[in-house]
Amino acid sequence: MVPEVSLPVEKQLALIRAHTVDILPEDELLQKLRSGRPLRVKLGVDPTGPDIHLGHAVVLRKLRLFQDLGHTAVLIVGDFTGMIGDPSGRTEGRPQLTPQQVESNVSTYREQVFKILDPDKTEFHYNSEWCSKLTAEQIIRLAATHTVAQLLAREDFAARYRGELPISLHEFLYPIFQGYDSVAVRSDIELGGTEQKFNLLVGRELQRLNPLGDPQEPQCIITFPILVGTDGVRRMGKSLGNYIGVMEPPDQMFGKIMSIPDELMEQYFALCTNLPAEEIAQLAADMKSGALNPRDAKRRLGRELVALYHSPEAATQADETFLRVFSTARRQTREDFEAVAEDFAIPDDLRGRPVWVSTALSQLGLARSRAEAARLVRGGGVYLDERQVQDPEEEVTLAPGQLLRVGKRRVARLVSA
Numbered sequence: 001m002v003p004e005v006s007l008p009v010e011k012q013l014a015l016i017r018a019h020t021v022d023i024l025p026e027d028e029l030l031q032k033l034r035s036g037r038p039l040r041v042k043l044g045v046d047p048t049g050p051d052i053h054l055g056h057a058v059v060l061r062k063l064r065l066f067q068d069l070g071h072t073a074v075l076i077v078g079d080f081t082g083m084i085g086d087p088s089g090r091t092e093g094r095p096q097l098t099p100q101q102v103e104s105n106v107s108t109y110r111e112q113v114f115k116i117l118d119p120d121k122t123e124f125h126y127n128s129e130w131c132s133k134l135t136a137e138q139i140i141r142l143a144a145t146h147t148v149a150q151l152l153a154r155e156d157f158a159a160r161y162r163g164e165l166p167i168s169l170h171e172f173l174y175p176i177f178q179g180y181d182s183v184a185v186r187s188d189i190e191l192g193g194t195e196q197k198f199n200l201l202v203g204r205e206l207q208r209l210n211p212l213g214d215p216q217e218p219q220c221i222i223t224f225p226i227l228v229g230t231d232g233v234r235r236m237g238k239s240l241g242n243y244i245g246v247m248e249p250p251d252q253m254f255g256k257i258m259s260i261p262d263e264l265m266e267q268y269f270a271l272c273t274n275l276p277a278e279e280i281a282q283l284a285a286d287m288k289s290g291a292l293n294p295r296d297a298k299r300r301l302g303r304e305l306v307a308l309y310h311s312p313e314a315a316t317q318a319d320e321t322f323l324r325v326f327s328t329a330r331r332q333t334r335e336d337f338e339a340v341a342e343d344f345a346i347p348d349d350l351r352g353r354p355v356w357v358s359t360a361l362s363q364l365g366l367a368r369s370r371a372e373a374a375r376l377v378r379g380g381g382v383y384l385d386e387r388q389v390q391d392p393e394e395e396v397t398l399a400p401g402q403l404l405r406v407g408k409r410r411v412a413r414l415v416s417a
Contacts, residue, residue: 006070007069007070009030009033009034012033012069013026013029013030013033015065015069016029016062016065016066016069016222018277019058019062019224019225019270019271020062020222020223020224021194021223021224021225022194022197022221022222022223023220023221023222024201024220024221024222025220026220028218028220029189029220029222032188032189032220038070038071038072039066039071039072039188039189040071040072040074040185040186040187040188040189041063041066041071041072041073041074041187041188041189041190041191042074042076042181042182042185042187042189042190042191042203042219043059043060043063043073043074043075043076043190043191043192044076044077044078044081044127044178044181044190044192045075045076045077045078045109045113046078046082047077047078047079047082047097047102047105047106047109048082048097048105048238049105049238050104050105050106050107050108051112051238051243051245051246051247052109052112052113052245052246052247053236053238053243053244053245053246054227054236054243054244054246054268054272054305055193055226055227055229055235055236055237055243056246057116057246057272058193058224058225058227058271058272059191059192059193059224060113060116060117061116061272062191062222062224063075063116063117063191064116064117064118066189067117067118067121067122068118071121072121072122072123073117073118073121073122073123074122074123074125074185074187075113075117075122075123075124075125076125076126076127076181076185077106077109077124077125077126077127078127078178078181079099079102079103079106079126079127079128080126080127080128080131080132080177081127081131081174081177081178082097082102082105083097083098083099083102084170084171084173084174084177106126108247110124111247112246112247115246115247115309116246123185125185127177127178127181127184129184130180130181130184131177131180131181134180138212139173139176141211141212142176142180142206142211142212143172143173143176144211145176145205145206145209145211146175146176146202146205148172151172151175154198156195157171174199175198175199175202176202176206178199178202178203179199179202179203179204179205179206180203180206181203182203182204182206182207182219183203183206183207183210183212183213183216186216187203187207187219188217188219188220189219189220189221189222190203190204190219190220190221190222191221191222191223191224192221192222192223192224193223193224193225193226194223194224194225194226195226196223197221197223200219200221200223201221203219203221204218204219204220204221205218207219224271225267225271227267227268227271227272228264228267229242229243230242230243230244230256230259230260231365231368232260232261232263232264232368233368240365241344241345241364241365242365244256244257244305246309247309250306250310250314250315250317250318251317251318251321251322251340252340252341252342253302253305253306253309253310253318254302254303254305254306254315254318254319254321254322254340255322255340255341255342255410255411256342257298257301257302257305258295258298258299258302258322259407259410260298260301262287262294265283265284265287265294265297265298265301266280266283266284268301269283269284269301269304272301272305273301273304273305273308274304274308275304283297283300299319299322302315302318302319302322303315303316303318303319306318321340322340325337325340337403337405337411338403338413340411341403341411341412341413342410342411342412342413343412343413343415344364344365344366344404344412344413344414344415345414345415345416346364346398346399346400346414346415346416347363347364349363350363350364350398351398352397353397354395354396354397355395355396355397355398356370356392356393356394356395356396357373357377357382357384357389357391357392357393357394357395357396358370358373358374358377358392358393359373360373360396360398360404361373361376361377361382361404361406364404364412366404366406366410366412367406370392373392374392376406376407377389377390377391377392378390378392381405381406381407382404382405382406383403383404383405384396384402384403384404385402385403398414399414400414400415400416401413401414401415402414
């Protein structure tokens with residue numbers, strides 16, 4: 001016998017609605033919830049890198065909420081679509097991944113996502129299970145459900161078309177294949193970031209039309225805000241080096257959190273922690289009034305997140321380590337900084353040749369621009385290993401193993417790409 005969802009529908013909807021951008025259509029979602037049956041809630045995961053980060057966790061945590069409400073999580077790793085590359089939000093095409101790269105990236109996904117999801121209530125799929133079996137005729141039938149004009153109306157494709165930037169034909173197929181995932185798993189609801197809205201709507205349309213079988217009840221879609229990365233400018237992303245991975249060691253996770261710009265604190269508390277909305281609002285008000293030092297708020301955020309992904313004991317220890325390392329009352333050692341350092345890959349164009357330190361900082365993502373990097377250097381906030389750098393135009397040759405300290409809270413350990 002299938003268990004019925006016991007929490008009243010109105011309370012379910014209020015929990016689901018929190019921190020979302022769109023619920024489309026909300027009246028259909030309400031009907032699905034009122035059915036009393038466990039719903040199938042789909043989320044697709046992009047295999048472009050090996051790490052699940054806090055940006056992914058925003059949606060994964062909502063998926064866990066659905067599980068706690070009695071529904072089923074359907075997690076799909078896009079190993080087939082990963083060989084196309086998701087064009088959503090891109091100004092250029094993504095590089096096509098090889099099957100070997102995809103397999104390498106997804107090999108640890110289960111362990112990472114099950115830090116958040118309940119494995120007993122999760123279906124785990126690779127979309128090659130069905131996409132790789134589609135015939136040429138079936139792909140043509142699926143593609144015939146959407147026009148080129150519809151695809152070019154997408155903001156990302158439209159911008160590239162106006163700018164006379166290339167759009168490869170296979171990129172048009174990405175939303176079709178992702179949408180077909182919803183047909184294959186009979187999705188009731190699909191979750192995704194705001195940049196995925198077009199793709200999610202394609203899934204809804206393919207279910208309604210289903211040129212390969214019987215029409216299905218269309219899924220509802222729920223979109224979520226984009227979490228800004230540690231650089232304070234761009235969305236959190238693995239390829240941008242501005243992310244915080246859910247599997248990172250406690251000290252490294254805590255140190256990255258302490259580098260987040262002050263103005264992002266409220267967003268991180270809201271999207272990444274379990275604190276009640278009232279408490280988050282009070283923290284934000286106290287920071288604005290000066291009653292709470294942003295540094296102390298970040299320490300609170302660091303403890304919350306390390307406890308969530310590791311343990312309360314690890315959170316306390318990471319906080320103590322950070323205070324010890326960055327205390328002005330004692331001389332820090334290289335071992336101290338190694339404990340909180342983040343790995344930064346040296347870009348190919350910076351490897352093995354002299355480059356201005358301001359250029360290096362901006363290209364590594366340790367400063368928002370070369371001008372900001374120059375200000376940091378002139379302010380005495382940049383060290384290469386144990387030496388303070390004083391001239392923004394000083395030429396340095398970056399090498400694996402070096403430590404770059406930037407500002408009061410960020411330490412980068414340089415590694416090979």
